[in-house]
Amino acid sequence: MPVFSSKALYAVSHLISRRMGSEEAEAHEVADHLMRANLAGHDSHGVGMLPAYVRLFVEGLLVVNQTPETVLDFGALLVLDARRGYGQRMAANAVRRAIERARETGACVLALRNSSHIGRIGTYAELAAAQGMAFTAFVNVADHHDIQAPYACADARLGTNPFCTAVPGTDGGVAMMLDMATTTIAAGKARVAYNKGVPAPDGALIDADGNPTTDPAGLIRDHTGALVSFGKHKGSGLAIMAEIMATAIAGGQRADAEQKGGILNSMLAVVIDTARLGGVETVAREAAATRAHIKSARVAPGFAEILLPGDPERRYTAERLRAGIEVDETTCSDIRPAAA
Ligand code: NAD
Numbered sequence: 133m134p135v136f137s138s139k140a141l142y143a144v145s146h147l148i149s150r151r152m153g154s155e156e157a158e159a160h161e162v163a164d165h166l167m168r169a170n171l172a173g174h175d176s177h178g179v180g181m182l183p184a185y186v187r188l189f190v191e192g193l194l195v196v197n198q199t200p201e202t203v204l205d206f207g208a209l210l211v212l213d214a215r216r217g218y219g220q221r222m223a224a225n226a227v228r229r230a231i232e233r234a235r236e237t238g239a240c241v242l243a244l245r246n247s248s249h250i251g252r253i254g255t256y257a258e259l260a261a262a263q264g265m266a267f268t269a270f271v272n273v274a275d276h277h278d279i280q281a282p283y284a285c286a287d288a289r290l291g292t293n294p295f296c297t298a299v300p301g302t303d304g305g306v307a308m309m310l311d312m313a314t315t316t317i318a319a320g321k322a323r324v325a326y327n328k329g330v331p332a333p334d335g336a337l338i339d340a341d342g343n344p345t346t347d348p349a350g351l352i353r354d355h356t357g358a359l360v361s362f363g364k365h366k367g368s369g370l371a372i373m374a375e376i377m378a379t380a381i382a383g384g385q386r387a388d389a390e391q392k393g394g395i396l397n398s399m400l401a402v403v404i405d406t407a408r409l410g411g412v413e414t415v416a417r418e419a420a421a422t423r424a425h426i427k428s429a430r431v432a433p434g435f436a437e438i439l440l441p442g443d444p445e446r447r448y449t450a451e452r453l454r455a456g457i458e459v460d461e462t463t464c465s466d467i468r469p470a471a472a
Contacts, residue, residue, distance in 0.1 A: 134464055135456040141179050142167040148182050148471050149218075152189050154196045158221045165220040169252040170457045173448030176320020177252040180327075180463045184395070185218075185249070186470040193275070193394030194218060194248040200226065203245070203383070208237045211383065214247035219397060223250040224259060227401065231263045234403040242401040243382035246274075249395040254311035254445070257298035260403050261306040264412045268297040269401040272378035274385040275394040279351065280315050281358035283368035286342025288358035290387050292319050293374035298442075299415050300406060307419035310441040314371035315359035319351075322359065326352040327462035336360065 145163035154162065162185075170178030188194035198217025204210070210230055214222035226244045233240035250256075253269055260267035273291025280290040298309035313319070316336040325332045331346035339345040340356040350357040361368035377400040379386045384398020406415045427438050 133458040133460055135458050137456055138167050138171055138453065141170055141457060141459075144467065144471065145179055145182060148186065148467075149196075151471075152186065152196055154218060154221075158197060158218055161221040161224055162218060165224075165251050165255050168255060168449075170459075171449045171452050172252065172254070172445040173452070174252050174318070174320075174445070175324050175459075175463075176318045178457075179459065179467060180320065180324065181249065181251070183466045183470040188248060188394055191393065193392055198222065200244075203243075208233065208239055209241050209243075211243040211245070213245045213383075216246060216248050216394065216396070219248040219250035219395075220255075222247040223256055223397075223399065226399075227256040227259050227267075227403070230401065230403045231260055231265055234265055234405045235263075235407075238405050238408045240403045242399070242403060243384075244397075244399045244401070245382060245384040247397050247399075250397045250399065252311070253294050253296035253399075254298070254309055256401070257296050257309050257311065258306060261298055261300035261309075262304050264300050264406050266297075266299045266404040266406055266415070267401065269399050270295055270374040270377035271397055271399045272375045272384060272387060273395060273397055274379075274387050274389055275391050275396040277355060277391060278387055279319055279359055280371060281338055281342070281360050282371060283361055283365045285358075286338065290371055290375055292359065293371040293378075294318075295370055295374055299419055300412050301419070302412055302416045306442055307416045308423070308440060308442055309445075311445075312362075313359075314361055314367055314374060316362045317359065319359060322348040322351050324460070324463075327466075328460050 142163045145166045146159050149159035149162045166178050195216045196218055201213040203213050212226050230240040230242040257267040271294045278288035280292055281288050292313040292315045294313050296311040298306045301307035322332050326348040332348045337345050338357050339350055361371050378384045378398040382398050382400040385396050406412050423440055
């Protein structure tokens with residue numbers, strides 16, 4: 133498989149975004165985000181998204197250099213409509229505004245509506261953590277055919293509706309971060325499996341009749357079947373609440389609204405200034421104590437070790453900075469025409 137440095141992945145994303153018409157700051161934000169997603173091991177949200185972004189742009193479903201509309205700016209409440217703006221920039225700038233507000237008021241409830249795909253949600257938790265803020269977000273996906281089958285459904289009825297929550301560490305990073313799709317695997321991971329010609333993990337997919345399958349072709353090539361919610365009724369319930377928080381509360385587009393074939397994310401995020409709650413040192417110490425307590429357990433049979441949320445991403449980043457990032461042939465050959 134071809135191996136690239138993170139700098140090379142940044143360069144191709146930056147160039148494509150610039151040619152799409154993004155101004156320098158936006159091209160940088162998008163390229164940096166995609167490169168970091170690949171570094172963190174989330175190839176589903178890295179440079180493999182570029183062909184989709186070019187398609188969305190060509191179809192008028194992703195708007196470069198967009199200015200979000202401020203719908204409400206009232207105390208701790210900040211409501212922005214991104215109007216299909218380039219998601220990585222819309223979300224990063226919205227979270228930066230929320231961080232500033234949280235510094236004044238102690239916390240900010242941010243509603244970001246109708247942004248084009250905002251990518252890896254952990255990126256925004258990391259932005260908040262770098263400023264000593266805790267971060268929690270519920271996100272939905274609309275304008276796209278449904279791909280998540282909630283518990284007991286034989287049909288897809290939601291997007292992959294991610295949930296993310298993180299607390300800051302003393303090193304400017306996160307002390308602990310959970311960042312996940314509410315499906316067993318993110319949709320992009322089914323795409324990566326399809327592109328590599330390997331089966332999806334057991335228990336992640338159903339076919340057109342609602343039966344379990346490991347073949348990602350139905351979902352990715354034929355748009356049939358679905359990804360299933362993780363954790364039975366509990367993960368499914370979290371996905372449903374993410375839909376409701378991002379729509380009924382944040383005002384974003386619902387999954388059942390008319391679909392134009394775009395990828396619209398809406399996010400309800402809460403940013404909390406830990407300086408008002410004992411400070412980053414206290415938060416990091418408490419998180420470290422919880423980590424140590426959990427790691428003191430015996431390792432269960434069949435497992436090599438105990439990992440905590442955020443550990444795999446940290447390891448991937450260290451390893452990929454050292455050895456480079458593999459990008460499969462299909463993804464490379466999809467990026468070439470998009471770049472052209
Ligand atoms: P994942 O399953 O790889 O990881 C989910 C979480 O579990 C992470 O916090 C990770 O640190 C933790 N984890 C993984 N393995 C672990 C282990 N062995 N022990 C303990 N903890 C472990 O992630 P995913 O669900 O495939 O999501 C990938 C990315 O997709 C996320 O960054 C998410 O924000 C993003 N996403 C975005 C959208 C969107 O529409 N923008 C939709 C869905 C997902």
